[in-house]
Amino acid sequence: MNPMEKNKWPPxxxxxxxxxxxxxxxxxxxxxxxxxxxxxxxxxxNTYQLTLDRNAAxxxxxxxxxxSYFVVRAVSAIRKDNSKRCFHWLLGALFMGVVxxxxxxxxxNHHFSHGVNLNTNxxxxxxxxxxxxxxxxxxxxxxxxxxxxxxxxxxxxxxxEHTGVETGASYWHMxxxxxxxxxxxxxxxx
Amino acid sequence: MKYESxxxxxxxxxxxxxxxxxxxxxxxxxxAQYVIGDFLFPEIPFNVARMVxxxxxxxxLLFGFMGAAYxxxxxxxxxxxxxxxxxxxxxxxxxxxxxxxxxxxxxxxYATLAELTMNDLLPTMGREFLEQPTITKIGIVIVALxxxxxIGMTILKGRKTVVNLVLLMGLTGLxxxxxxxxxxxxxxxxDKYYWWWVVHLWVEGVWELILGAILAFILIxxxxxxxxxxxxxxxxxxxxxxxxxxxxxxxxYYWIGAPEFWQWFGSIxxxxxxxxxxxxxxYAFNMVNxxxxxxxxxxxxxxxxxxxxxxxxxxxxxxFLHTLAPVNYYTHGTQITAAHGHMAFYGAYVMIVLAMISYxxxxxxxxxxxxxxxxxxxxxxxxxxxxxxxxxxxLFLTGAGILQVYLQRFSDNPMDFMVVQDKIAxxxxxxxxxxxxxxxxxxxxxxxxxxGKNDPEATVELSK
Numbered sequence: 217m218n219p220m221e222k223n224k225w226p227p228x229x230x231x232x233x234x235x236x237x238x239x240x241x242x243x244x245x246x247x248x249x250x251x252x253x254x255x256x257x258x259x260x261x262n263t264y265q266l267t268l269d270r271n272a273a274x275x276x277x278x279x280x281x282x283x284s285y286f287v288v289r290a291v292s293a294i295r296k297d298n299s300k301r302c303f304h305w306l307l308g309a310l311f312m313g314v315v316x317x318x319x320x321x322x323x324x325n326h327h328f329s330h331g332v333n334l335n336t337n338x339x340x341x342x343x344x345x346x347x348x349x350x351x352x353x354x355x356x357x358x359x360x361x362x363x364x365x366x367x368x369x370x371x372x373x374x375x376x377e378h379t380g381v382e383t384g385a386s387y388w389h390m391x392x393x394x395x396x397x398x399x400x401x402x403x404x405x406x
Numbered sequence: 407m408k409y410e411s412x413x414x415x416x417x418x419x420x421x422x423x424x425x426x427x428x429x430x431x432x433x434x435x436x437x438a439q440y441v442i443g444d445f446l447f448p449e450i451p452f453n454v455a456r457m458v459x460x461x462x463x464x465x466x467l468l469f470g471f472m473g474a475a476y477x478x479x480x481x482x483x484x485x486x487x488x489x490x491x492x493x494x495x496x497x498x499x500x501x502x503x504x505x506x507x508x509x510x511x512x513x514x515x516y517a518t519l520a521e522l523t524m525n526d527l528l529p530t531m532g533r534e535f536l537e538q539p540t541i542t543k544i545g546i547v548i549v550a551l552x553x554x555x556x557i558g559m560t561i562l563k564g565r566k567t568v569v570n571l572v573l574l575m576g577l578t579g580l581x582x583x584x585x586x587x588x589x590x591x592x593x594x595x596x597d598k599y600y601w602w603w604v605v606h607l608w609v610e611g612v613w614e615l616i617l618g619a620i621l622a623f624i625l626i627x628x629x630x631x632x633x634x635x636x637x638x639x640x641x642x643x644x645x646x647x648x649x650x651x652x653x654x655x656x657x658x659y660y661w662i663g664a665p666e667f668w669q670w671f672g673s674i675x676x677x678x679x680x681x682x683x684x685x686x687x688x689y690a691f692n693m694v695n696x697x698x699x700x701x702x703x704x705x706x707x708x709x710x711x712x713x714x715x716x717x718x719x720x721x722x723x724x725x726f727l728h729t730l731a732p733v734n735y736y737t738h739g740t741q742i743t744a745a746h747g748h749m750a751f752y753g754a755y756v757m758i759v760l761a762m763i764s765y766x767x768x769x770x771x772x773x774x775x776x777x778x779x780x781x782x783x784x785x786x787x788x789x790x791x792x793x794x795x796x797x798x799x800x801l802f803l804t805g806a807g808i809l810q811v812y813l814q815r816f817s818d819n820p821m822d823f824m825v826v827q828d829k830i831a832x833x834x835x836x837x838x839x840x841x842x843x844x845x846x847x848x849x850x851x852x853x854x855x856x857x858g859k860n861d862p863e864a865t866v867e868l869s870k
Contacts, residue, residue, distance in 0.1 A: 229638070231638045231639065231641075231642050234642060234685065235642050235645070235646075238642075238646055238678075238681050238685075241678070241681070242649075242650075242678055245674055245677065245678065246674055249670070249673075249674060334665065334667040335665050335666065335667060341666075341667045341670060342670075345667070345670070345671065
C-alpha cells in the first residue's frame with residue numbers, strides 16, 4: 217500500500233496549521249508592506265540591495281531546501297517505523313539549520329560592523345526586521361525539531377502514531393517557505 | 407468547590423464588585439462634566455474624577471484577578487492554598503491602601519497628597535494611570551509579591567497544569583512590569599517610553615495570558631471538553647498574543663520622539679493583535695458547541711462567550727481602527743481612543759472577572775453547581791443591559807471621535823479643541839444616558855446576588 221494513502225489530512229496537529237496560517241499572515245503583511253514601500257522608494261531600495269551578500273543568501277536558500285528534504289526523509293522513515301533513521305534525518309535537518317544561522321550571523325556581523333541599524337534607512341529597516349524575524353523563526357523551528365528528534369530517539373513515535381513528527385515537519389516547511397519568498401523579494405528582485 | 411481555602415476568593419470578589427460600582431459612579435460624574443463643565447466643581451474636579459474612575463478600574467480588576475487565582479489555582483493544583491491567612495491579610499492591606507489612596511485623591515489637592523506621602527524621596531506620581539502615591543505603589547508590590555508567593559507555592563506543591571502555569575506567567579508578568587512604575591526618568595521621551603511598559607505590556611500582553619487562563623478554566627469546568635484540547639488552544643493563543651503584543655507596543659511610540667522604525671513595527675505587529683482575540687472567539691464557541699454536558703450555570707457560560715466576543719470587538723477591531731501609523735496621525739488621543747479603551751477593558755477584563763465570579767460565587771455560597779433560575783435570569787438581564795449599553799457607549803464615542811478628528815485636525819479650517827468639544831456635545835449626552843443604562847444593568851447584577859436565594863438551584867432542561 218502506498219504509505220501516503222493511510223495518512224490523514226492535514227498532516228500533524230490541526231492546531232499547528234492554525235499557527236502556521238497566522239504566521240504566514242504575519243509574514244504576508246510584512247511582505248506586502250515591503251512591496252508597497254519599495255514602490256515609493258525604488259532607487260533607495262535598489263541602491264542598498266547591492267550591499268547585501270547574495271551568495272550568502274543563496275547558500276542559505278540551499279541549506280533550508282536541503283533541511284526540508286531531510287525532514288521529509290525523517291517523516292518517511294517514521295512511517296516505515298524506523299525511529300533511528302528518523303532521528304538521524306532530523307539531526308541532518310538541524311545541522312542545516314545551524315548552517316543557516318551561522319551564515320546569516322556572518323552577514324549581520326558584516327552589516328553591523330559598518331554601522332547599519334534600524335535607523336539607517338527604510339531599506340535596512342525592512343532588511344533587518346524581516347530577516348531577524350525570520351531568523352527567530354528558524355530558531356523556534358529548530359527548537360521544535362530538536363524536541364521531536366529527542367522523542368524519536370527515545371522511541372516515542374511509530375508508524376501508527378507520529379503526529380508529532382508531522383507537526384514539526386509542517387512548521388519547518390513553513391519556515392523554509394517564508395525564506396523562499398524572502399530571498400527573491402529582498403535580495404534579488406530589482 | 408473542592409478545597410476549603412478557595413473561599414478566600416469570596417472576599418476579593420465582593421471588594422471587586424464594590425469598587426466596580428464606585429468606578430461606574432465616577433464615570434457618570436465625569437461623563438456629566440464633559441457636557442456641564444462645572445458639575446460638582448470644586449468638590450470633584452474633572453481630573454480627580456478621571457483619576458478615580460481609571461484607578462478604581464485597575465484596582466478592582468486586580469482584586470478580581472487575585473480572587474480568580476485564589477479560586478482557580480487550588481482546584482487546578484488539587485491542593486489547599488499554601489497560606490490562606492496570608493491571602494486574608496493581603497486582602498485587608500490592599501483594600502485599606504486602595505481606599506486610603508482614593509480618599510487622598512478626593513479629600514486633598516493632588517500636590518498636597520504628593521507632599522504628604524513624601525513623593526520627593528522617590529518621585530513616581532503625576533503620570534496617567536500611575537497617579538498612586540509612591541507608598542501605595544510600594545504596597546502594591548508587597549501585596550503582589552505575597553500573592554505570587556502564595557500562588558506559586560500552591561502550584562509547586564500540587565499538580566502542574568497548563569492553565570495554572572499560564573496564569574502564573576501572566577501574574578508574574580503583571581508584577582514585573584509594574585516595577586516600571588518606579589522608573590521615572592527626567593527625559594520625557596524615556597519616561598513615556600517605559601510608562602507604556604506598564605500600561606501596554608499589561609493590557610496587550612500579560613493580562614491576556616490571565617484572561618486566557620481564566621477563560622480556559624471556565625470552559626473546562628462548564629463544557630466538560632478534554633483538557634488537552636483546551637490547553638492546545640491556550641498555547642497557540644498565548645504564543646500569538648506575545649508575538650504580536652510585545653512588538654505591538656510600538657503603536658504607542660509613533661509620536662513621542664522614539665525612532666521612526668517604530669511606526670513600521672507598531673503598525674505591522676499591532677495590526678495582527680486582533681488575531682489571538684479572534685482565535686479566542688472561535689475557540690470559546692467551538693468548545694461550547696462540542697460540550698459534553700450542559701452546565702446548569704448558564705449565566706457563567708454567557709459571560710464566558712460574551713468576553714470572547716467583546717474582547718475581539720473592543721480590543722481587536724476597535725484597536726485596529728486606529729493602530730496604523732498614518733491613521734493614528736489623525737486619531738491619536740481623540741475620543742476614538744476613549745471608545746476603544748471602554749469596550750476593550752469591558753470586553754476583555756471586566757467580563758472575564760464577572761464570568762469567574764458568576765461561575766465560582768454560587769459554589770462558594772454553598773450551592774452545588776449554580777444559582778436559582780430567578781437569580782440567573784436577573785444576572786443575564788444585567789449581562790445584556792451592561793453589554794449593549796457598552797456597545798452604544800463605544801459607538802457614540804466613536805461618532806464623537808470621527809467628528810472630532812474631522813473638525814479639529816482634518817478639515818480645511820481646523821477648529822480649536824474646546825470649540826470642537828462643544829460641537830460634539832450631543833454624542834456626550836447620548837453617552838451619558840447610555841451610561842445610566844449601564845448603571846441599571848450593574849444594579850441588577852448586584853441585586854441578582856440576593857434574589858432567589860431560597861429557591862432551588864436551576865437545572866438543565868432535558869432538551870438540549
